[in-house]
Every structure is written in structure tokens, then in C-alpha cells.
Amino acid sequence: MMVMKTPESGTASAVGPLFPLGRVVATPGALRLLEAYAVSPKTYLARHAAGDWGEVCAADQHANLAALREEGRLLSAYRLPGGERVWVITECDRSVTTLLRPEEY
Numbered sequence: 001m002m003v004m005k006t007p008e009s010g011t012a013s014a015v016g017p018l019f020p021l022g023r024v025v026a027t028p029g030a031l032r033l034l035e036a037y038a039v040s041p042k043t044y045l046a047r048h049a050a051g052d053w054g055e056v057c058a059a060d061q062h063a064n065l066a067a068l069r070e071e072g073r074l075l076s077a078y079r080l081p082g083g084e085r086v087w088v089i090t091e092c093d094r095s096v097t098t099l100l101r102p103e104e105y
Helices: 028-036 041-049 058-070
Strands: 002-005 012-015 023-026 074-079 085-090 096-100
Touching: 023 028, 023 041, 028 041, 028 085, 028 096, 041 074, 041 085, 041 096, 058 074
Parallel strands: 023 096
Antiparallel strands: 002 012, 074 085, 085 096
């Protein structure tokens, strides 16, 4: 269990994941990038599942909140220590979550 700001209220509370990740997969490019910076994919998967979308625009934040209610696709974007970005996408049916580099989309 982690303490976080909930997307709906903006206040801190103890919560678990907001949705299931399903099967977790990653592209070779994303894995190489994470390995290069010695960053665990679990860090970004946990943030994504907790509703911390990282560096997404306001429209994507709103789309993610709607997707939580209506079972839509969820997108998070995180900046790695070297400035590169990695995306985490969970499919509408929550069957698969993919870590990838934006250019691999």
C-alpha cells in the first residue's frame, strides 16, 4: 500500500492500484533504456497503476480520468534521468500494459 494524491480529490490517502495492469510487456528499446539508467520498470508501473501519469498534457490527464471510469486506454509518460522518455500504456480491457519509447508507438 502506498500514500499518494488521488486523481479525483488531489488529497493524500492510502490506496492500492487504481486498475489492474494485466500482462506486462516491454519493447526491447524501452528495456535497453531502463537498463542504461539502472531504473527498474516496477518504478514506472507502480506510478502508472497509482494514477501518477507523469508528464502528460492536461487533455491526456482528463482522458485518463475518464478512462478509469469508462474502461478506456490509460497513458503515462515519464522522463528518465538522461532526459529520454518512456511511455506506459494499459489497454482498454486491462489485459496488457506496455512499456515503450514514444518513437516505438
